[in-house]
Amino acid sequence: MAPVVRKIVEMIVYLAMLLLVILHFTGKGLFIYEGF
Amino acid sequence: MWYLNLNAVAALCGMAAALALTRFWPHNKRVLTLVFCLGFLYVFSKPLFAFYAVYTALNYAGYVFLCRIGQRRRMWFAVLVAANVAAVAGLRAHGMISIEQPIILLGLIYNVLKVIDALYFAYYLGKDGQAGPLDYFNFVLFIPTFTSGPILKFRDFLADVKTPYRVTAEELESSVKRIIAGMFKKIVIVPYMWDVFHRVLAAPELNTHQSLFLMVWFYALIYFDFSGYSDIAIGFGRLMGYNVPENFKKPFLSPTLTQYWRNWHATLGDWFRDHIFMLVSRKTPSRRTAAGLSMLIMTLIGLWHGFTWLYLMWGIYHGILLALENLLNRTTVNKRKVSKTYFYARCLLVQLCVTAAVIVYSENAETVLRIYRGLLSLPAF
Numbered sequence: 001m002a003p004v005v006r007k008i009v010e011m012i013v014y015l016a017m018l019l020l021v022i023l024h025f026t027g028k029g030l031f032i033y034e035g036f
Numbered sequence: 037m038w039y040l041n042l043n044a045v046a047a048l049c050g051m052a053a054a055l056a057l058t059r060f061w062p063h064n065k066r067v068l069t070l071v072f073c074l075g076f077l078y079v080f081s082k083p084l085f086a087f088y089a090v091y092t093a094l095n096y097a098g099y100v101f102l103c104r105i106g107q108r109r110r111m112w113f114a115v116l117v118a119a120n121v122a123a124v125a126g127l128r129a130h131g132m133i134s135i136e137q138p139i140i141l142l143g144l145i146y147n148v149l150k151v152i153d154a155l156y157f158a159y160y161l162g163k164d165g166q167a168g169p170l171d172y173f174n175f176v177l178f179i180p181t182f183t184s185g186p187i188l189k190f191r192d193f194l195a196d197v198k199t200p201y202r203v204t205a206e207e208l209e210s211s212v213k214r215i216i217a218g219m220f221k222k223i224v225i226v227p228y229m230w231d232v233f234h235r236v237l238a239a240p241e242l243n244t245h246q247s248l249f250l251m252v253w254f255y256a257l258i259y260f261d262f263s264g265y266s267d268i269a270i271g272f273g274r275l276m277g278y279n280v281p282e283n284f285k286k287p288f289l290s291p292t293l294t295q296y297w298r299n300w301h302a303t304l305g306d307w308f309r310d311h312i313f314m315l316v317s318r319k320t321p322s323r324r325t326a327a328g329l330s331m332l333i334m335t336l337i338g339l340w341h342g343f344t345w346l347y348l349m350w351g352i353y354h355g356i357l358l359a360l361e362n363l364l365n366r367t368t369v370n371k372r373k374v375s376k377t378y379f380y381a382r383c384l385l386v387q388l389c390v391t392a393a394v395i396v397y398s399e400n401a402e403t404v405l406r407i408y409r410g411l412l413s414l415p416a417f
Contacts, residue, residue: 014213017220024223025042
């Protein structure tokens with residue numbers, strides 16, 4: 001049971017990180033080489 | 037830095053998918069990687085593409101020449117290495133490779149290290165070390181590590197290209213996780229940390245506690261920045277079927293500076309150590325020789341970052357500490373033979389030594405000096 005729970009927690013953490021990355025990608029000032 | 041651009045990230049993901057879909061074709065990894073690298077550079081910037089096409093072709097010609105030539109090998113080796121060093125040093129001296137560098141010189145200070153590594157390979161192996169243009173171009177233009185480290189080694193890269201493309205389910209999972217973690221550091225954490233750094237720096241006068249905070253904060257920031265980039269490069273490299281070496285190997289648990297420099301930005305330290313030690317001696321050097329070489333290597337690493345007196349002082353500072361460790365025969369601490377308290381106290385001491393100087397990489401000289409001056413300005417109670 002423990003490995004399954006750990007995997008689920010891991011998935012939630014990584015999805016949260018991915019979501020934050022995607023949200024920050026839409027922010028200003030991150031696209032350092034405009035026009036690429 | 038490609039990884040801050042959504043189009044570039046999408047292109048790298050597409051390339052990884054294309055390689056996975058064509059894995060039945062034995063040469064997919066070598067041919068498609070080159071097509072991708074050249075295409076990527078062409079779309080990114082046509083001048084950059086033209087510059088690197090000529091730069092890589094010229095260096096490949098030099099590399100093949102060194103592999104084949106039978107006489108005066110040492111002299112030609114020195115000439116070819118010196119030409120590369122002089123070209124980059126000249127550009128550095130004219131301020132053309134800096135943070136706001138012209139796009140055409142993107143990644144040059146990293147790529148010149150790869151080119152020199154291939155020259156060493158050619159010099160020591162001769163005809164046996166000659167690789168085809170496909171592999172050489174892939175080595176120099178490899179997109180995941182093009183703009184900064186980890187620095188690939190030619191010997192390892194050639195071993196990699198000989199193995200067919202294969203990414204297991206476990207590797208796919210660990211690579212995707214690595215890329216997400218790296219992007220999280222680079223895109224979410226680092227901008228936030230810069231924001232805090234600039235807010236504290238905006239104070240009209242810095243006091244001791246603020247300067248100390250800025251120094252520790254910047255050290256953490258630079259760790260997230262570099263290790264985040266390395267995570268993404270390693271992840272994408274693996275998805276493309278290549279093994280990109282680790283750059284950060286638990287550097288905060290290094291009990292000596294010598295061990296620290298094998299764990300922090302490891303591929304850069306390894307590159308300088310390997311290539312300079314190899315020139316002097318291929319045997320284990322004496323303490324004095326090792327101390328002198330450490331001094332030279334750290335000074336060169338400082339200057340490699342830029343021709344400023346702050347970087348030079350940083351290099352000399354670390355060189356002196358490493359030389360002392362060598363002279364006093366204190367280059368390693370075996371965790372199993374000492375108490376935990378002693379081990380972690382040594383790790384803390386190393387971190388203090390590093391934190392004291394790492395701030396030179398933060399901003400311009402004026403800001404750095406302001407932070408150092410702030411250390412002496414105790415707050416009024």
